[in-house]
Amino acid sequence: MTVPFSLVGIDHVVFLVDDMPKALRFYHEVLGCRPGYSYPALGMEQVWCGAALLVLWDVTHPGGNKARPPVSGGRNVDHICIATGPFEHDALRAHLARHGVAIEREALHGGARGMGHSFYVRDPFGNTIEIKGPAEYPDGRG
Template sequence: MTPSKPPFSLVGLDHVVLLVADMDLAMRFYQDVLGCQPGFSYPHLGMEQVWCGNALIVLQDYTKPEGAWARPPVEGGRNLDHVCIALSPFDHDAMSAHLRAHGIEVVEEAFHGGARGMGNSFYVLDPFGNKLELKGPPVY
């Protein structure tokens, strides 16, 4: 039996949901440090969304009564290693300076493959310990 093709084609990352413990801090990080734009707002769910290019990052504040439904079963529990955010071309020194200016430590720098090809990446943590890979366009 030959495997059938799915009845759809993959387009790209639509959204990722990150659990946060302070929505104001989360919004400042994603908007001021990363430059995300405000997206859809669902205060009745304890949820805010920000645009990251043509995808969304959903910020779910599990510390508020409205968002308690998303509280991890184990304190600090995670089900995600990192999220890779595709970036436009950037200057290495300018990127380093920008992150430093916001008090963001670069956990790791790397050059490896991703959905768009081989490129340079900065790994950082958001204020809640979520690891983000900030990946430039392919070099080749």
């Protein structure tokens, strides 16, 4: 199948939040994201996560009305995986603990860059974030 474009990667992911200051603290202080574009009329802030953007959309803001999920609706994203450079596992555990962020699971499995170690945490709004280090086996084989 031929498509009229080439895939480059993830541009952005939108998370629905209900406390923007709390969201920005988590994404800046815990994950180290840098400020991105701001859309105050929409109740939306974007943060840089490497070369991609995470969009935080406040559903309590009047501009976020159309983002509010229906009452019967559930989650629409299981998790987002953030690719990182090398890190010391114990240093990451200590960093998360200092910020009161529980590690829900650790795993060694495949991803776009091969087999690597992952830590699964939740942001203050229940979104699951996978923090994935570089491949331990660049070709994806053990």
